[in-house]
Amino acid sequence: MTTAPAKAGWRFRQPSVIPGFGLTLGFSLAYLTLIILIPLSGLVWRSAALGWADFWAIATDRRTINALEISFGTAFIAAAVNVVFGTIVAWVLVRYNFPGRRIVDAMVDLPFALPTAVAGIALTTLYAPNGWLGSLLAPLGIKVAYTPLGIVIALIFIGLPFVVRTVQPIMEEIDKEVEEVAATLGANRFQTIARVLLPGLAPAIVTGFALAFARGVGEYGSVIFIAGNLPYKSEIAPLLIVIRLEEYNYAAATAIAAIMLALSFVMLLVINLVQTWSRKRYG
Amino acid sequence: MTNPHFRKLLGALVAASVQFGTLGFAFADTTILNVSYDPTRELYKQFDEAFVAHWKAETGETVTVQQSHGGSGAQARAVIDGLDADVVTLALEGDINAIVSKSKKINPDWRTKFENNSAPYTSTIVFLVRKGNPKGIHDWGDLVKDDVQVITPNPKTSGGARWNYLAAWAYANAKDGGDEAKTKEFVGNLYGHVPVLDTGARGATVTFAQKGLGDVLLAWENEAYLALDEFGADNFDIVYPPTSILAEPPVAVVDANVDAKGTRKVAEAYLSYLYSKEGQTLIAKNHYRPSKPDLVPAEDLAKLPEIKLITIDDPLFGGWKKAQPYHFGDGGIFDQIYKPAQ
Amino acid sequence: MADPEIKSYAPHHESQSAAVTESRPAKAVLMIVTFAFLGIFLLLPLIVVFNEAFAKGLSAYTEALTNPDTRSAIHLTLLVAAISVPLNVVFGISAAWAIAKFEFKGKAFLTTLIDLPFSVSPVISGLVYVLLFGAQGLLGAWLKAHGIVILFAVPGIVLATIFVTFPFVARELIPLMQEQGNGDEEAALSLGANGWQAFWYVTLPNVKWGLLYGVLLCNARAMGEFGAVSVVSGHIRGLTNTMPLHVEILYNEYNAAAAFAVASLLAGLALVTLVLKTLLEMRYGAELAATRGH
Numbered sequence: 001m002t003t004a005p006a007k008a009g010w011r012f013r014q015p016s017v018i019p020g021f022g023l024t025l026g027f028s029l030a031y032l033t034l035i036i037l038i039p040l041s042g043l044v045w046r047s048a049a050l051g052w053a054d055f056w057a058i059a060t061d062r063r064t065i066n067a068l069e070i071s072f073g074t075a076f077i078a079a080a081v082n083v084v085f086g087t088i089v090a091w092v093l094v095r096y097n098f099p100g101r102r103i104v105d106a107m108v109d110l111p112f113a114l115p116t117a118v119a120g121i122a123l124t125t126l127y128a129p130n131g132w133l134g135s136l137l138a139p140l141g142i143k144v145a146y147t148p149l150g151i152v153i154a155l156i157f158i159g160l161p162f163v164v165r166t167v168q169p170i171m172e173e174i175d176k177e178v179e180e181v182a183a184t185l186g187a188n189r190f191q192t193i194a195r196v197l198l199p200g201l202a203p204a205i206v207t208g209f210a211l212a213f214a215r216g217v218g219e220y221g222s223v224i225f226i227a228g229n230l231p232y233k234s235e236i237a238p239l240l241i242v243i244r245l246e247e248y249n250y251a252a253a254t255a256i257a258a259i260m261l262a263l264s265f266v267m268l269l270v271i272n273l274v275q276t277w278s279r280k281r282y283g
Numbered sequence: 284m285t286n287p288h289f290r291k292l293l294g295a296l297v298a299a300s301v302q303f304g305t306l307g308f309a310f311a312d313t314t315i316l317n318v319s320y321d322p323t324r325e326l327y328k329q330f331d332e333a334f335v336a337h338w339k340a341e342t343g344e345t346v347t348v349q350q351s352h353g354g355s356g357a358q359a360r361a362v363i364d365g366l367d368a369d370v371v372t373l374a375l376e377g378d379i380n381a382i383v384s385k386s387k388k389i390n391p392d393w394r395t396k397f398e399n400n401s402a403p404y405t406s407t408i409v410f411l412v413r414k415g416n417p418k419g420i421h422d423w424g425d426l427v428k429d430d431v432q433v434i435t436p437n438p439k440t441s442g443g444a445r446w447n448y449l450a451a452w453a454y455a456n457a458k459d460g461g462d463e464a465k466t467k468e469f470v471g472n473l474y475g476h477v478p479v480l481d482t483g484a485r486g487a488t489v490t491f492a493q494k495g496l497g498d499v500l501l502a503w504e505n506e507a508y509l510a511l512d513e514f515g516a517d518n519f520d521i522v523y524p525p526t527s528i529l530a531e532p533p534v535a536v537v538d539a540n541v542d543a544k545g546t547r548k549v550a551e552a553y554l555s556y557l558y559s560k561e562g563q564t565l566i567a568k569n570h571y572r573p574s575k576p577d578l579v580p581a582e583d584l585a586k587l588p589e590i591k592l593i594t595i596d597d598p599l600f601g602g603w604k605k606a607q608p609y610h611f612g613d614g615g616i617f618d619q620i621y622k623p624a625q
Numbered sequence: 626m627a628d629p630e631i632k633s634y635a636p637h638h639e640s641q642s643a644a645v646t647e648s649r650p651a652k653a654v655l656m657i658v659t660f661a662f663l664g665i666f667l668l669l670p671l672i673v674v675f676n677e678a679f680a681k682g683l684s685a686y687t688e689a690l691t692n693p694d695t696r697s698a699i700h701l702t703l704l705v706a707a708i709s710v711p712l713n714v715v716f717g718i719s720a721a722w723a724i725a726k727f728e729f730k731g732k733a734f735l736t737t738l739i740d741l742p743f744s745v746s747p748v749i750s751g752l753v754y755v756l757l758f759g760a761q762g763l764l765g766a767w768l769k770a771h772g773i774v775i776l777f778a779v780p781g782i783v784l785a786t787i788f789v790t791f792p793f794v795a796r797e798l799i800p801l802m803q804e805q806g807n808g809d810e811e812a813a814l815s816l817g818a819n820g821w822q823a824f825w826y827v828t829l830p831n832v833k834w835g836l837l838y839g840v841l842l843c844n845a846r847a848m849g850e851f852g853a854v855s856v857v858s859g860h861i862r863g864l865t866n867t868m869p870l871h872v873e874i875l876y877n878e879y880n881a882a883a884a885f886a887v888a889s890l891l892a893g894l895a896l897v898t899l900v901l902k903t904l905l906e907m908r909y910g911a912e913l914a915a916t917r918g919h
Contacts, residue, residue: 013729018810019820025723031716032738035787039753040741042763046756085662092659096652104659106903110667112842113895115849116747117869118888121876122670125677128494132669146479146496157666189647211743218746221851221869228479229437231621235480238748238852243482245752245856246357246440248381249613254756257749264744268737276733316861324878351861352874365760365769366777366859386760485877493881513879 040261047258050251058255063231064240068259071237074148075216078155079163079209086163086212087205093164094171108164111157116221123154124225146228151236154222159212166208170201203278210271214264314347315546315553318368320355320442320532321485322506326569327372333565334556338549346549354483355442356381362388362537369541369550372534374442374484376595377607379535388539402531403557404571407592408443408450410522411491411500411507418498422524423454426473426499433476434497436487438610438617442532443484445611447501449600450528452610453593457526471620492519503530504587505570529592674892677885689875689883690890697863698871698887704779705867706847709786713843714836717794721832722824724795725802726810736799742791750788751856754781777859782867785853790843797839801832834909838902845898849891 013021047055058064093105111119127134127144134145144150174197182192220238228234235243237260244253319327331348338346351358351366355374362368363386373379376394383389394400412420418431426433436444448470455469479496481487484506491500492514499522502510507521534554541547556562563573567583576584593599600606610616647655679686689695720739724732742750756762758775768775775781809831813823829836851869858865866874868887875884 013727016727016807017814018726018807018823019814020722020824021727021729024719025727025729028716028720028723028735031712031719032735035784035791036738036741039757039788040745042757043749043753045763085658088655089659089663092655095646096656098656102903102907104663106899107663107667109899109902110671110895113845113849113898114671115851115869115872115888115891115895117851117872118674118849118891118895119670121872121884121888122673122677124494125881126669126673128496130495132673133665145494146490153666157670160666189651214744218744218749220746220748221855229482230478230480231437238746241746241748241752242856243437243440245755246354246360246482247613248356248360248363248385250756250761253752257746257752260746261749264746265741268740268744272733272737272740321877349861349864351859353860361777361859363760364755364762364776365758365765365774366861367774483877489877489879493879510879 043254043257043261046250047254050255054251055255055258058252059259061252063235064237064252064256064259066232067235067237067240067256070148070151070233070235071217071260072263074151074236075155075159075213075219078152078159078216079213081152081156082159082163082212083205083209086160086208087167087201089160090164090167090171094168108161110161111159112161116158116219117225119157120154120222120225123150123157123222127153127226145226146234148227148234150226150228151223151234154226155212155216155219158219158222159216162211162215163205163208166211167201167204170204174200203274203281206274207271207278210267210274214267214271217267218260218264313344313546313549314349315369315550316349316351316367317370317372317553318351318358318362318366319372320358320374321352321483322443322503322509323372323532324350324352324485325509326505326565326571329569330557330562330565333561334553337556337561338552341552344549348553352485354436354440356440357482362386367540367544368537369544369546370534370536370554372532372554374532375445375530376533376603377445377611378442379533380603380607382535382537386539388537389535390538393535394533396536397534397554398558399574400531401533401535402574403534403554403562404532404566404573406504406530406532406571407527407590408446408501408530409504409507409527410524411488411502411510412520412522413498414518414520416520416522420499420522423451423473423526424458426451426501427469427476431476431499432478432497433473433499433501434479434481434487434491435477435501436481436484440482441484441487443503443506443530444487444501446503446528446530448610448617449595449606450501450524450526450593453528453597453599454524454526456599467616467620470616474621504572508570508586523588523590526591526593529594531595671892674885674888677881678889680885681882685882686886686889689880689886692883694863694866695871695883695887698866698868699890701779701782701864701866702848702868705783705786706844708783709790709847710840710844712787713790714794714840716791717796717798717839718836720795721798721802722828724799726807739792739795742788743796747789747850747852748856751785751853753788754784754857776857777861777865779865781857782854782865785857786847786850789850789853790847793843793846794836794839797835797842798832801835802828805831834905838905841898841902841905845895848894 089108093101124145125131127150129135129138129143129145131145137144144153178196179192182196187195218238220236223236224239227236227239229239237256241253241256244256317327317331327350331350335346335348338344353361355378358371359373359378359381362371362382371379371382379389379393383391383393397403410420412418418428419425420431425431435447438444438448451470451473452466455466459465459469479487479490481490484503488500488502488506488510490496492510500507511519511521534557536547536550536554541550557566558575560578563575563578564580564583566573567579570586572587573579595606596602608615646652724736755776757764758768758781759765760769775784809827810823813827818826849869854867855870858867858870860866860870860874862874868891872884872887872891875887
């Protein structure tokens with residue numbers, strides 16, 4: 001890598017005067033293995049025991065595919081909405097000074113701290129046909145609670161801080177001189193934002209999107225209250241896992257879980273790649 | 284500097300955790316766990332108190348009854364996975380049979396252990412409609428009118444929902460003279476009118492009564508009366524369809540668990556007490572149909588009218604062992620008719 | 626990695642020239658959009674919780690909270706958090722030490738693994754323990770034979786909670802310790818301190834606010850977890866119901882006021898978490914800046 005001379009053979013770690021490597025890495029790996037890896041490999045093992053044909057039959061079952069589509073589709077829309085509004089919120093918080101800015105800034109983290117079940121019943125109460133917002137929307141023919149739109153609303157709530165908190169620190173580090181230079185070179189404000197600022201923010205925005213998306217795909221607590229839970233229409237993949245489990249259909253529950261697990265691992269890798277890439281490029 | 288300050292804080296955190304740790308739970312002499320389905324919360328709340336007093340008077344022992352409620356299928360799954368139930372009181376035989384076959388924790392002859400095939404009460408499925416019945420719903424056929432929205436839970440996870448489904452099936456079968464293709468079409472059409480498919484009967488009632496969704500709720504008779512009690516009789520009406528189904532929610536001792544814990548005696552006494560005068564009266568007061576109505580004061584029975592009820596053992600269904608896989612199994616009739624409505 | 630040179634954190638809110646800020650109307654539109662969006666999506670749900678909680682009056686509220694089942698749900702939630710948070714703190718510090726202080730092969734992969742629980746559905750986090758410890762599971766028969774109860778009891782709930790809160794502390798500490806580099810510790814060691822002393826007197830004071838920040842988030846999630854705990858709990862009233870599960874149960878008992886009363890406690894906890902977090906950021910903003918954004 002950087003300086004290690006190519007000695008005979010392969011070196012696991014770079015030399016360092018700091019002690020405790022063996023202890024901390026050993027403990028971390030043991031704990032990680034015990035809590036995360038063994039249980040997860042149990043899942044993989046159980047779904048592998050299914051055999052390819054059974055696994056494929058479950059994976060391509062219409063209901064499984066629809067549930068995955070709903071989970072990924074609503075999470076995608078919600079993350080996209082959060083990218084737009086989350087970036088605006090971050091911009092307002094970073095650039096504008098107004099009374100109560102601290103409070104608004106703190107509030108953005110509410111979805112991190114509020115239990116998802118609480119969010120679920122609150123949103124349902126709010127958007128049910130007899131709720132505060134639901135009763136306003138009902139005359140317009142817009143139904144939110146018990147429709148896929150309700151899922152999107154819940155996932156917007158869950159995902160917002162991921163976008164804001166990823167974009168915000170990068171915005172804070174933007175060097176004002178760049179904007180000044182752009183302005184003196186004749187760019188108007190819109191051009192400066194679109195051509196100069198946004199490209200610099202893009203990696204952060206993509207990371208925020210991916211984090212909100214990943215979280216939304218797996219979300220359960222807030223969604224089950226507000227979604228109608230109709231198979232094929234508003235049934236999310238995590239709920240389908242629970243339903244399969246409740247039907248004693250361990251094979252299907254395990255297989256769907258394994259598919260979701262693989263997808264979330266892929267998403268994490270993508271997030272890390274984007275971060276590494278942007279660190280190299282902009283860091 | 285801030286270092287000692289911070290360490291004091293850490294110390295306080297540790298002290299707090301130790302304190303929480305010692306908040307143990309006080310256990311009584313004997314504890315039994317009743318794993319039940321959704322709508323029985325109120326019944327068993329009252330019944331458990333009565334039983335605890337009865338057991339104390341009878342034996343001098345203090346017993347604590349713990350309750351767990353959820354969708355009937357979900358609860359059976361938890362027992363199969365190791366939830367340490369002493370007794371199960373579920374919505375239908377099929378769920379107890381699942382425990383028998385998948386975990387062997389209940390002996391296969393469980394239905395012979397208590398009277399009336401181990402069903403201390405029966406119930407049926409009725410319609411709960413908005414006050415004044417604005418959509419004019421009187422029979423199963425009215426449920427598929429164009430502008431009617433029906434609330435019923437998912438038959439795959441809810442016991443009550445399976446009874447709903449079977450009652451609709453029985454109606455359509457009689458109407459179409461036993462033509463299964465037409466019956467399937469009717470029931471499929473019915474589920475096309477369902478905007479929300481909750482996982483349990485209780486969730487469906489909340490959706491209908493509290494969230495104001497749908498025109499009619501297919502509900503357990505007791506659940507419908509409970510909704511009247513909870514949300515006011517001026518909001519809803521109960522409609523008895525001309526025919527419905529005789530639901531027999533069964534009870535069983537979980538043999539493997541009580542033998543391991545040494546609680547068989549009290550668990551059996553607990554279930555037997557359901558058949559006593561006190562038990563049957565509480566059952567009737569909670570709007571279930573007692574299996575021994577002669578033990579119950581007449582005024583508690585007056586609310587439960589006679590309607591034509593078809594049973595699961597009718598040749599149409601052939602008992603739970605046949606009906607469960609045929610209708611609700613993987614790829615069964617329900618899976619066939621419940622198709623994406625695109 | 627970035628060299629350990631210290632960046633200056635100049636405040637960004639000094640006067641701005643017209644060329645580098647938006648026009649007044651544009652500014653107004655952006656502010657309105659922000660307030661409307663946050664108001665509808667964040668503030669309203671919070672108001673609903675407290676509004677519904679007190680819908681039946683104060684006495685109904687206190688009654689709901691002093692109910693024995695509610696109290697045991699609160700005890701259980703505190704107990705679960707008191708076990709799982711310290712364990713994850715120890716892990717977080719240890720993992721951050723190994724990852725931030727050393728260069729070794731597979732570090733990126735290890736970091737990804739630590740992040741994994743963030744993107745695993747909570748339902749799956751519960752399911753894996755059912756598959757492992759359930760009566761039909763891989764270890765079910767063995768556990769049964771030895772009389773060990775994990776599933777549908779406190780150990781199962783604690784395990785599921787540890788799983789979902791696993792990355793919080795580590796994720797706060799790793800970037801912070803990477804940013805700070807090894808210089809301070811190396812100095813301490815060259816002055817004769819041993820490893821523990823270097824950690825206790827140098828590293829810990831340096832990262833304490835980041836650590837506390839991680840503990841706050843970890844604790845909020847531990848007390849609020851629903852999906853994973855729901856799968857492994859068994860829902861025994863007064864015994865294995867945590868506060869979020871108890872909220873669902875009360876909600877399903879037509880007892881919306883009581884459900885929201887318990888929910889309001891959890892929301893209160895969330896608000897306290899946010900206030901503490903904001904206070905930390907105000908006083909130690911520079912130290913924490915590196916850890917912002919997960």
